[in-house]
Amino acid sequence: MPASARAGVFDPRVFTLANGLEVVVIEDPRMPAVVHMVWYKAGSADEPRGKSGVAHYLEHLMFKGTRTHGPGEFSRLVAVNGGRENAFTALDYTGYHQTVARDRLELVMKLEADRMANLAVTEEQAAPELLVVLEERRTRIDNEPGAQLDEQMRAILFPDHPYGISIIGREHEIRALTLADARAFYARHYAPNNAILVVAGDIALDALKPLVEKYYGAIPARELAPRVRASDPPPVAARRVVLESARVKRPSVHRNYLAPGHRSAFAAMPGAPGMAHALEVLAEILGGGATSRLYAALVVARKLAVGASAHYDSGARDDSRFTFGVVPRDGTTAAELEAALDTEIARVLDSGVTADEVARAKRRLQSGAIYVRDSLQAGARTLGAALAVGRGVADVESWPERIGAVEVEQVNAAARAILRPERSVTGLLLPKAAP
């Protein structure tokens, strides 16, 4: 279909089963393959207090077998049928996905539906997997000073909300997790009425529907507890954290501002509902590429930094972060660079962004909505992630239009509302001479 005839980004088809499973189909016949993804509206932020890491531990255990498929059989079947698969855990959701040839869709659907309801893991399988998770934590966080600092900054930015804890969990809490903890999380959250099925590829809705009914339709809905999370009081003071270590060889300066996520952006913040889009435009102006304000000022013109970035995550269900990261050039101290970053932030707050900057940023963001259709996986991921945090398909489909409607004044208002000292945590990663 020519681009001009498209109503939205993906033109997905949707339906809901009687048991509550939401189904999204992106018909894309470019290759005879399908991506099959199941998303559960349960992530690390839905873990019980003291049980951090259990969402991710359960994700690992989901490959250990069911009442009818033995340990490892899921992956063996997918592989021997030429399929690729993986899974992921995030703050707000957990996802499982396979890419297979079109005529193997029924097989993976059968397997995925089976483990939605019939997980069966033994203590003997669960114990070594906990060690694997601990190694994963060492790889991702403990061996990476930058990740350690980010973990600290997150904990300060979200003092009580579970977004303050790394997705993988705290080491001492992971160590104490049991199979019973994982089973409890599974029983509480893994149900068709708490899940989204996304299928993208060479499949028509009419062909898909009977398969979905057959495999997922047979699983009864379960009563779900409301998604209640601790919340934080409004921030009142700028905070700082310094990680100084002999392991750090290259210093860097980081700044996080508490920013609205999906629900707060559309409800609680002044300037809603356009706030999230205005912040996306702002991040693009400040940190989007080689001509962004930060790169042009700190790296090219003033020669203080070797890298500068700004990022806003609009995908969080609750509050989110607007983040900056800068790396000094040799000869620049972290303090000088932090001051220069503050100067650029102050410039936005005092003088605002220009109409030209906003127009350019909007154009680039909107082009992204065309590029995302170039990959089978990307569309499935975008829609699944949106639905899993409570956004609708229409919201995704109209995103380019709503980005297009963002005005200069909204961007400036969003900057002034969010880039405030009391909303910030500053983090310094500094080398220390070995004693």
Add this chain to the structure above:
Amino acid sequence: MALLSRRQALAAMAGFAALGLPWRGADAAPRIERVVSPGGIAAWLVSDRRIPVVSMQMAFRGGAALDPAEKLGRANLATQLLDEGAGPYDSQEFQRRVEDISASLGFDDGRDTTGGWVKTLSRHRPEAFDLLRLAMTAPRFDAEPLERARSAVLGRLKRNGEDPDYLAGRLWWRRMAGDHPYARPGSGVPRTVEKISAEDVRAFAGERLARDNLVVGCVGDISAGELAGALDAVFGALPARAAPWRLPAAPLRALGGTVVLERPVSQSVASFGHVGIKRGDPDYYTAFVMNHILGGGSFSSRLYQEVRERRGLAYSIYTVLNPLDAGGFVQGGVATQNARMAETIAIVRDQWRRMAGEGASTAEIADAKSFLTGSFPLQFDSTDRIARLLVSIQLDDLGLDYLDRRNAFIEAVSGSDVARVARRLLDPAQLTFAVVGQPAGLEAERVDAIE
């Protein structure tokens, strides 16, 4: 949003017996055309007009391994600078033009090749292709971007100094290939990066960016006729010939043993491996299947089963074949807590011996083949990935009909082939480990530093 994956995306995965029939999925192969411009420049094309995007990938034979020893990092610096100012545009103006058409364009350096790419909306194809032409034929190498890129490289080198993965890889290559160019770090070391001049990077562009060492793959919303015209416009002004080059053959034996670089981390990281096999070797496909069973199919490989599933020793363990122009290598990686690295290394050595001595079972080989043939076409799901595939098929000289023939090479591998090639390839005496961390109870040579 941050995501945790169940495993790192390294290689493919495999499985054991399941369905009665092996899956043969090659009907998904895209249709490839060879396009030759009026000026004689060839490219491979998959025309697909269903999405208004065009991806072009290119490679020039000869890469960072050709950097002069005292100018290590030259290819890396030069490729970073090609799109930092060209023709009438300085760096910021060039970048602004790329961003304003929402295109992406860039270059990178491999050991054996120098790569480039452009991805654009088809409505901006003429502007995007013209910017690519300028970057290759009229790069400016102005002082400001040169010093900026140099600072960025020096910063990354510092960052690498705190990265156990990077250090383990460097240490392994040093131990494996000594003074061979492959053992040198592609981004250079501070001592050499500080010395690279504008003349040096200009010399690199003049030596490497030419028509006789160029391969091009193009995919997306463009016809053969449109591409033929564009090829002359984009590449026609490049010199006809690249500077002649020759790499010495890589070492044929590894020293074996274990070498440790102490670093204060809770998890030790190991790189391991030895000499492997080149892409054109008649045993390549057999080695590919064998490696999949040993450590390539991360999910059910023997190493994955023994190290991760059975004992929980690591999040990631893998082996890969790395067939370079001047020599092939079998390489792997694993990370585990300091207290258990010695045990992990013993398991890897044991599995190396077992495969070398016994080969693989009929069931293992059947399952590996079933996965490798079935999953192959599924990974090419975007224009840029298919364009990269077109480039690599050309670099390896596999032929226009390779996608139709590839699975038959895999299917032809027999159990006795696997046993023979495992015996030929895997040598526990040469298996060399480089470990960064504080591994306990590990018999090893120690080094204090690595440049």
